[in-house]
Amino acid sequence: MEHVQWARDLARRLLEEPLPRRWAHSQGVAEQAESLRAITGQDADLLTAAAWLHDIGYSPALVKTGFHPLDGARYLRDVEQADERLCSLVAHHSCALIEADERGLADELSREFALQPKELRQALIYCDMTTGPDGGHLPVEGRLAEIKKRYGPADVVFRFIERAEPDLLDAVHTIEQQQANRPT
Numbered sequence: 574m575e576h577v578q579w580a581r582d583l584a585r586r587l588l589e590e591p592l593p594r595r596w597a598h599s600q601g602v603a604e605q606a607e608s609l610r611a612i613t614g615q616d617a618d619l620l621t622a623a624a625w626l627h628d629i630g631y632s633p634a635l636v637k638t639g640f641h642p643l644d645g646a647r648y649l650r651d652v653e654q655a656d657e658r659l660c661s662l663v664a665h666h667s668c669a670l671i672e673a674d675e676r677g678l679a680d681e682l683s684r685e686f687a688l689q690p691k692e693l694r695q696a697l698i699y700c701d702m703t704t705g706p707d708g709g710h711l712p713v714e715g716r717l718a719e720i721k722k723r724y725g726p727a728d729v730v731f732r733f734i735e736r737a738e739p740d741l742l743d744a745v746h747t748i749e750q751q752q753a754n755r756p757t
């Protein structure tokens with residue numbers, strides 16, 4: 574839990590003032606991670622910390638390459654000396670490797686950060702892809718449509734979402750199924 578509080582405080586420090594919308598989004602993503610505690614078990618704190626921190630790479634203080642998963646993960650690794658699994662979850666959040674490929678950064682990303690187990694990556698996708706830009710929750714289909722609309726067809730993010738869509742949908746539906754099946 575200490576880990577989670579540290580992650581929340583760090584995300585707040587980096588996002589709240591310069592990027593209030595990203596901060597609102599991050600709070601909503603962390604809320605979703607908390608809601609998955611029953612299925613994430615011993616990794617619940619790790620997932621929640623990653624949810625708080627997944628978008629810190631957008632903070633103006635951190636921008637280096639302009640690719641936020643890589644900038645955020647490098648900051649966590651090099652400045653915060655954060656847990657390796659946490660850095661990797663941030664680096665690869667929401668199919669970042671596909672966007673890295675669009676940006677010519679796939680080799681760098683996979684050389685520096687190992688992929689974490691699929692269950693954890695899918696749980697983080699669920700949290701991010703069911704939370705809108707203002708922190709409210711919505712179905713994944715609406716979230717994907719919102720991202721594509723916000724960026725527009727000429728943007729690299731639009732192309733990334735088109736390529737990643739099957740994996741993102743599969744991840745969210747898998748987690749929803751697990752939640753529905755869990756014993757009450």
Ligand SMILES: [Fe+2]
Nearest residue numbers: 598627628701
């Ligand atoms: Fe996000």
